[in-house]
Amino acid sequence: MRNDYKGKAVLITGGTKGLGLATGLAFGRAGAHVYLTNKWGSADEGELLQAFTDIGAPAPTILEADVSRDEDTKAVMAKIKEDHDSIEVFVSNVCVVQVAEGIDSFSKRALFKSLEYSAWPLVAYTKQIHKVFGSYPKYLIGMSSDGPDHFYGGYEYVAVAKSIMEVFGRYLAKRLAPEGTRVNMVRTRNVITESALAVHTEEYPAFFSKYGGDSHFIDAQEVGDTIFALCSGLMDAMSGQVVSVDKGGPFEDNLFRLYRNREKYGM
């Protein structure tokens, strides 16, 4: 049974760029009324609206909201309530990267800030949605990464936040099952986004391509489409799961692969 998203409300935090935007477009294509939040007011609204128009999607509503502030969350819900009686899909996508330098610079404050922005909103938004609409979304999606299981330089705080979100996701799946809500998490490998380049420097995509790590990079659209599939109605028996969108990359990203191809890579 496939879901009809025409006119349904879909909320995506951090939705004006990268993965969030790609997810918004995937639902927009199906006719959903997509709400995208952003914090920094950096969204070029004209360009955004054009992207939706180009694929024949209804215009999205863009809202400024800091995911760590309850007042902002309430305001988002009030705005959606003006047009909708319920939220069909909520995608918790915001991730604020606190780069960890070394053990001496680890700080509880940086950890807590990371959790406030990158883990807790899955819970806070879900609670607020229930409070305002009287029902939970049919689908909750947490945007995660393979950081908990694989090394990324300086990504400690992100990885911790993601693993916490995944654990909460499993529990929410259990708790909200009687409400008919599915909760799943999507893990992605790196998408070349502004924030990734800022963390790893401009050199890094070329380095990965040179050493055959092309599967390291995932196109944002592939993530958006995967999330749409999870909410399509075709996978309603799945809940509490973590799905990796990684082209099988992490499995073979090791010295064995490099050794096997050492001549090709000049190693």
Next chain:
Amino acid sequence: MATIKLPNDYKDKAVLVTGGTKGLGLAAGLSFASEGAHVYLTHKWGSADEEAIAKAFVERGGRAPTILEADAAVQEDGVALMEEIKKDHDGLEVLISNVSFAQVIKSMGDYRKRSFFTSLEYSAWPFIDYMQQAKKTLGAYPRYVMATSCDGPDTYYPGYDFVAACKGVMETFCRYLATHTFDDDVRVNILRSRPVSTESLVATFGEEFEPFLKKYYNDDYFIELDAVGDALLALCSGWMDSVSGQVILLDKGVGFCDNLMRLFEDRESYGLS
């Protein structure tokens, strides 16, 4: 290890290690021998240098092991082995299922059911079979049942398709066996290790392999044989009797960061750009 006394006393207790005359199995045997155990090592191909092995055991302060030929895939060999142990012991304290023998896969064409089933017969089923034989002949399961595995099910090793699949099968059985036998005072666990620098590693990947890994990681890439033997001993020490049905990874944290991101971070020191 001898300076810290283990809760369990292995003096003259029977410990069986399959594929025990080389590599990981031998290291496991040595760790138990140094606790006074009577270690039985099996091998298949008759290539064991019994004198050198006996000497190594004595040097570790243990008694010389009993070395027996047994094909892990042949049930009668397993039965004969248990009969042999029964001559001197009322029970088997520890069983370490270590034999692994699987077809190396070069391409999809190598995927053949028959060779896969043979791989399972050698690399997964003996774990079950030896447990059953011990119960049948000696009247009880070993108190500690262990098997050696690797992280192949989760990360890429060239040609390891069947090895990894067999290890995965064994690990699943481990979880189930633990539930079946916990009330019988039996612990079933699996120890995964990352590559250990052994003859068979060179045979599989060639001479250039080790220098390559050392160049692009460092000497820590490899796990020491003794570390595997000691970890197996720890799981059977009596300190970890609440641990059962687990798969424990021994890799010095290497597996987590063996990726391109690590090489990129340290690209200057590796001369990569």
